[in-house]
Amino acid sequence: MKHFFWTMIYTLLALALCCGCSIQDRPGNADGGQGDGADGQQNVQSADTPWQYVDTAMGTVVQQTVYAPDQETAQAFSAQAMELLWGLEQKEISWRLDTSEVYRANVTSGSEGGFLLSEELAGLLESGLELSRRSEGAFDMTLGSVTRLWNIDEWAAENGAEGFPIPSREELAGALSVCGYEKLRLQREAGDQEEKGQCRLFLPEGMQLDLGAIGKGLGLSELTSMLEGQNAVTGAVISLGGSILTYGSKPDGSIWKVGIIDPFDKSSNIGILSLEGQWCVSTSGDYERYVEVDGVRYHHILDPKTGTPAVSDVRGVTVLLKDGLLSDGLSTACFILGPEKGMALAAEYGAEALFILSDGEVVLSEGMEQYYTAIR
Ligand code: ADP
Ligand code: MG
Numbered sequence: 001m002k003h004f005f006w007t008m009i010y011t012l013l014a015l016a017l018c019c020g021c022s023i024q025d026r027p028g029n030a031d032g033g034q035g036d037g038a039d040g041q042q043n044v045q046s047a048d049t050p051w052q053y054v055d056t057a058m059g060t061v062v063q064q065t066v067y068a069p070d071q072e073t074a075q076a077f078s079a080q081a082m083e084l085l086w087g088l089e090q091k092e093i094s095w096r097l098d099t100s101e102v103y104r105a106n107v108t109s110g111s112e113g114g115f116l117l118s119e120e121l122a123g124l125l126e127s128g129l130e131l132s133r134r135s136e137g138a139f140d141m142t143l144g145s146v147t148r149l150w151n152i153d154e155w156a157a158e159n160g161a162e163g164f165p166i167p168s169r170e171e172l173a174g175a176l177s178v179c180g181y182e183k184l185r186l187q188r189e190a191g192d193q194e195e196k197g198q199c200r201l202f203l204p205e206g207m208q209l210d211l212g213a214i215g216k217g218l219g220l221s222e223l224t225s226m227l228e229g230q231n232a233v234t235g236a237v238i239s240l241g242g243s244i245l246t247y248g249s250k251p252d253g254s255i256w257k258v259g260i261i262d263p264f265d266k267s268s269n270i271g272i273l274s275l276e277g278q279w280c281v282s283t284s285g286d287y288e289r290y291v292e293v294d295g296v297r298y299h300h301i302l303d304p305k306t307g308t309p310a311v312s313d314v315r316g317v318t319v320l321l322k323d324g325l326l327s328d329g330l331s332t333a334c335f336i337l338g339p340e341k342g343m344a345l346a347a348e349y350g351a352e353a354l355f356i357l358s359d360g361e362v363v364l365s366e367g368m369e370q371y372y373t374a375i376r
Contacts, residue, residue, distance in 0.1 A: 144208025217328020
């Protein structure tokens with residue numbers, strides 16, 4: 001178990017280097033007092049240099065760049081941010097941990113009484129269902145039985161391709177038959193003027209929720225609220241794997257730079273987004289988590305119509321929006337939908353989108369042009 005944990009940490013750190021986006025704006029040099037802030041370098045920390053922290057949550061690496069008046073404030077904020085992310089994972093959205101609400105809801109699949117939801121999870125599921133409807137089912141949180149059958153995230157992180165069991169047609173058909181957002185039922189009791197009524201979830205027999213496509217985005221949304229509710233931290237960039245939050249400003253007034261990784265060469269960026277203030281940037285791609293067997297790439301974004309990794313002429317999609325939950329959900333949906341339908345969907349939500357196609361072409365929404373600079 002311990003070995004597994006450390007393998008995970010190392011793999012995740014490696015993954016962080018090849019996720020869809022990267023923070024371009026890492027401050028200067030080691031003299032600036034970088035690191036986890038615990039090394040007693042407070043004296044050499046200039047007011048313009050942020051503190052940086054790295055940890056793990058939600059199966060990925062969390063990198064925080066924090067601008068605060070002093071180390072104590074930065075460290076306290078960073079610890080609070082990690083508590084928030086671990087809390088979300090453990091209490092709300094993980095399907096693996098029996099402490100979470102999603103886990104407990106999944107256990108009731110097939111039951112007549114259903115499952116009484118917290119207002120948080122009810123709201124999350126309502127937003128997710130709305131996205132499913134608008135994306136014509138490309139985004140679907142009810143794919144749990146199929147994602148578990150593939151188990152690609154775990155194979156990609158731990159085992160590599162050797163011995164990777166490709167599900168049979170029959171297995172896939174069986175798992176897929178219990179999926180489908182249209183079969184999930186949310187029933188709200190009548191509320192009053194002050195409060196909405198409580199919401200009950202009914203999962204048909206065998207159906208399992210998987211909120212993997214919006215978990216990190218939810219984390220960014222909640223971190224945004226946390227940042228907005230305080231004024232000690234004046235600027236921050238928080239990267240959760242393929243999802244990045246920018247907030248506030250830097251003391252020198254320069255803007256945030258978020259790199260878009262080149263799916264054809266993950267060690268470099270294809271372009272940069274220049275952003276002012278608060279934004280969420282989410283990327284989904286076939287190069288993030290995958291297992292390659294005999295030249296076929298099995299990645300972790302599944303087409304709900306087939307239950308297999310989505311076949312798309314897109315390598316990666318980056319969505320820019322103020323709201324993290326939606327930017328994350330949209331990037332997954334847009335990957336499956338492709339540039340034409342994906343652009344239309346992003347526009348419905350007022351989001352900007354950038355598609356990197358299989359032939360290397362980069363397609364931008366009109367509004368994205370003002371933020372994007374191609375590197376080559
Ligand atoms: P990442 O988690 O790397 O940021 P995504 O946000 O695109 O990538 O989410 C991928 C995860 O979402 C998968 O690991 C799986 O748990 C889940 N998933 C896969 N396909 C779909 C889909 N069509 N709709 C909703 N969730 C999906
Ligand atoms: Mg997503």
